[in-house]
Amino acid sequence: MSILRPRSHGLAVARHRATTANLCSLYPWHTGPGPSTAGPYLGVNWSAGGSGWFYDPFELYGALLTDSNMLIAGRPGKGKSAAVKAFLHREIAVYGRRRFIAINDPKGEYGPLGEALGIPVIKLHPGGQHRLNPLDPAPGDQTGGLLGRQKLVTGMLAIVADKRLEPAEEALIPERSSTSPDDDSCSTSTTSPTSSQNSPPSYSLTPNSSGSPNSSCEPQRTR
Amino acid sequence: MVVAEDFAHVQIDGSIHRSYWIEAWPRLDVPAAWMDLVLLGIHGTRTINIVFEPVAPSAAARAIDEAAIALETAEATKAKHGFRIRAADRRKRDEVEQREHELVAGHGDLAYAGFFHVTATDLDSLDDLAADAEQTAAHAGVLLRPLDGRHGAAWAASLPLGRTLAQRKVAP
Numbered sequence: 001m002s003i004l005r006p007r008s009h010g011l012a013v014a015r016h017r018a019t020t021a022n023l024c025s026l027y028p029w030h031t032g033p034g035p036s037t038a039g040p041y042l043g044v045n046w047s048a049g050g051s052g053w054f055y056d057p058f059e060l061y062g063a064l065l066t067d068s069n070m071l072i073a074g075r076p077g078k079g080k081s082a083a084v085k086a087f088l089h090r091e092i093a094v095y096g097r098r099r100f101i102a103i104n105d106p107k108g109e110y111g112p113l114g115e116a117l118g119i120p121v122i123k124l125h126p127g128g129q130h131r132l133n134p135l136d137p138a139p140g141d142q143t144g145g146l147l148g149r150q151k152l153v154t155g156m157l158a159i160v161a162d163k164r165l166e167p168a169e170e171a172l173i174p175e176r177s178s179t180s181p182d183d184d185s186c187s188t189s190t191t192s193p194t195s196s197q198n199s200p201p202s203y204s205l206t207p208n209s210s211g212s213p214n215s216s217c218e219p220q221r222t223r
Numbered sequence: 224m225v226v227a228e229d230f231a232h233v234q235i236d237g238s239i240h241r242s243y244w245i246e247a248w249p250r251l252d253v254p255a256a257w258m259d260l261v262l263l264g265i266h267g268t269r270t271i272n273i274v275f276e277p278v279a280p281s282a283a284a285r286a287i288d289e290a291a292i293a294l295e296t297a298e299a300t301k302a303k304h305g306f307r308i309r310a311a312d313r314r315k316r317d318e319v320e321q322r323e324h325e326l327v328a329g330h331g332d333l334a335y336a337g338f339f340h341v342t343a344t345d346l347d348s349l350d351d352l353a354a355d356a357e358q359t360a361a362h363a364g365v366l367l368r369p370l371d372g373r374h375g376a377a378w379a380a381s382l383p384l385g386r387t388l389a390q391r392k393v394a395p
Contacts, residue, residue, distance in 0.1 A: 011376040012389035013244050015276065015334035017286075021325040023333055025255055026273060030262050046256055 035064050040090030042083070056091065058099070085113050092117050226375060232349060233374040238268075238342050239349050242370045242377030243356075245273075245337035249364030260363040261339075267352035268342040272381050274388050276334040283332035287323045294319060336388060339367055340381050 031045075039056025057068030074080045091099045101119060103110045114121045122130045134156075135149050153173050158165055165173075227234040232241045249257060262271065278286075294316050298308055326332060341356050343349035353369075360367050370377040380387040 010387050010389040011370070011373060011380045013336050013370075015336050016248065017278070017332065017334050019322055019325040019330040019332050021328070021330045023275075023335065025253070025257065026337075027255075027258060028262065028271070030256065030259055050259070 035060060040087070040094045042087060042090070055087070056094070081109060085110070089113065089117065228375040230372055231369070231374070232346070233378050235378065238344060239346060240340055240342050240374065240378045240381075241349055241353050242374050242381065243339040243367035244370050244377070245339060245365055246368040247364075247366035248337070251364065253364065257363060261360055261365055264359045264363070265341075265352070265356045267348070267355065269352070269356060270340040270342070270381050271337070272340075272383075273335055273337040274380070278332040278334055280326070280332070283326055286332075287319060287326065290319045291316075291323070338370075338377060338380055339365075340378065 036059055037052070037054045038059040039054045042053050042055055045051050045053040055070075057065065057070075060068060072080045072083060088101055088103070091101065101117075103114070103119075105111075111121055113119075124130055124132055134152055137149075150173055154165060154170060157169075157173070225234075225236055232239050234240075294312070298312065298316075301308060301312075322332075339356060339360065341349065341352045343352055357367050376387075
């Protein structure tokens with residue numbers, strides 16, 4: 001054969017012809033199956049041959065991920081919000097209370113999901129029932145957050161006074177913020193809506209359940 | 224590097240390669256992710272490479288003209304002598320028109336040749352892998368034809384060197 005037709009350099013084969021409108025589907029960068037099957041089933045992984053897509057960020061910590069942010073992209077009406085809700089619902093279904101879920105919901109669309117999962121819904125707005133007290137200890141704060149609260153008060157005072165506090169003034173703050181009456185009970189109590197009309201709104205993380213109107217744990221603003 | 228070329232495979236050092244030319248691509252409409260099966264559905268060492276050769280816009284337009292004229296002439300002849308126009312004829316006509324639309328819209332015309340290579344360390348597993356590849360590719364609408372007797376050159380064509388295919392005058 002090679003005598004009849006001397007091999008030119010390279011391989012001789014017929015070519016197909018097509019325009020780039022069709023050839024763009026020759027896309028090689030498809031991914032393999034997902035990183036793990038641990039976690040709730042979320043749907044079909046189209047870029048991996050239609051296998052299942054399982055995802056739980058905490059399962060992937062350490063081994064595969066150092067960070068687990070997600071981006072959910074899609075055209076309007078294609079189910080992005082539904083995907084997020086399904087993800088949260090299934091996280092709770094699989095892991096229960098071992099997964100802490102906090103949803104920042106400016107559109108107010110997660111209310112029914114929160115109710116179904118038993119997550120308290122807190123609505124923060126001026127004049128509303130729920131308040132956020134900036135002087136509350138942060139969750140998981142072992143020391144009671146005294147130092148943080150002092151810094152916060154210092155910062156607020158500096159903003160209100162429109163100047164840097166003098167060292168002497170700063171030295172007074174620990175006295176005030178640590179010796180406020182009923183320091184422990186204040187951190188979770190709420191004020192009645194009426195008392196907030198004179199003072200600027202402040203918020204407590206706890207819903208207005210106790211309803212004690214005579215609480216005095218509002219941050220005191222100086223003029 | 225040691226190369227030992229056989230009729231049905233080529234051995235290069237410790238690995239044995241068998242190469243296929245992609246004779247037919249999917250003819251039906253396929254979803255965008257149709258290559259999943261070919262790329263990921265075969266379990267073993269495999270290489271897919273596609274060589275593209277750009278066609279000059281003038282040559283692409285000329286090819287469209289010639290194809291359209293040939294088809295129209297054939298249709299006229301058939302009509303004149305009382306032969307019916309078959310579905311295949313109509314489809315050819317549609318495809319030429321479709322391609323012309325795409326070229327006018329700014330897409331480029333390309334000549335391309337696709338290759339599929341499987342690699343194993345012994346002949347038995349190469350045969351298994353090759354059978355798996357042929358079947359799976361057929362499921363995806365890709366027809367593989369083994370490049371028997373040319374596996375050495377075919378393996379070289381899998382290298383990203385750019386000049387591994389014999390120069391060929393692209394049909395105008």
